[in-house]
Amino acid sequence: MELQNQLKALAEKVIKLKEQIDTEESTKHAFVLPFINLLGYDTFNPTEVVPEFTADLGLKKGEKVDYAIFQHDVPIIIIECKNWKEKLNAHNSQLFRYFHTTKTRFALLTNGIEYQFFTDLESANKMDEKPFLEFDITQLKENVVNEIAKFHKTNFNVDEIVDNASSLKYTKEIKKLIGEELQAPTYDFVRLFASRIYTGRLTEKVMGEFTDLVSKAFIQTISEKVNDRLNSALHKEAEKQQEEDKEPEKVSKVDTTEEEMDGYRIVVAILRRKLSVDRIVHRDTQSYFGILLDDNNRKPLCRLHLNGGNKYLGTFDQHKEETRHPIETVDDIYQFEELLLQTVDYYED
DSSP states (O other): OHHHHHHHHHHHHHHHHGGGOOSHHHHIIIIIHHHHHHTTOOTTOTTTEEEEEEOOBTTBOOOEEEEEEEETTEEEEEEEEOOTTSOOOGGGOTHHHHHTTSSOSEEEEEOSSEEEEEOOSSBTTBOOSSOSEEEEGGGOOHHHHHHHHTTSTTTOOHHHHHHHHHHHHHHHHHHHHHHHHHHSOOHHHHHHHHHHHOOSOOOHHHHHHHHHHHHHHHHHHHHHHHHHHHHHHHHHHHHHHHHHHOOOOOOOOOOOOHHHHHHHHHHHHHHTTTSOGGGEEEEEOSSOEEEEETTOTTSEEEEEEOSSSSEEEEEEOTTOOEEEEEESSGGGGGGGHHHHHHHHHHHHO
């Protein structure tokens, strides 16, 4: 999650500043070095991130690649940078020439916005012509962030990345082909379906009709799949909401007794001299039977403690401090008429 937030922040910086960046050198400092840094490599440590890395190429001396990232004194990634306005072209890159002269298995070509990671899947020690990982930092998806994380200093494992690189590379190429076929189906692609469905001769006219049909069918299929996924997600969300809305019935542990109700009626009979009956509300709990003014917890009139071995009437002073008075039966509540009426005055003044 931290890497994802860092990449998002860098992407926002790229979008904000790119129009003010005019040179390749500025692109390196503003966009590329921060990317290297968020991968956990110390860009101020010349033994870890080496600028202007030189590897002699036979008789050709002095050519340099912009950066090399080192671990344990061995280059693990070589990087070539371009101005953010330039298109990336691996065929013109020095990375091809440098790749086989170093011990690295990975090369990165970038303009600070687009990133292309290469390895040697097709021929050992020779950089592939096509990248196995390619992305625009301003349009990152979660699955790509997961792949970038594998290059982080704390995660870096050559064998694991190379093993996964093949899958990434060919999946990317397949997706690209599918996209092209959806946009403009080729003859062979259309024939694949038409030959399985149409029993007659596949004339030019028939193939023309099927080209349109295959294109529509694929678009509809994708649309239906998307709608199914959305409807499924919405359905699950609705079910989840319904489950949350269904509060399980709580079995009340409070048992209001007839004796408590008799006591309540006595209190009402006393207090109705100053209060209307509808303002005198009872609320039973496991610990006591409370009687409140206006059903307000902050306005207790009295409490009945009748469920224990001893019975009490609890009255309140102006500070809402309770005093318990022992009683034999609820009829003894009448003895505390003056205290009960006085309690009303605390709230009515």
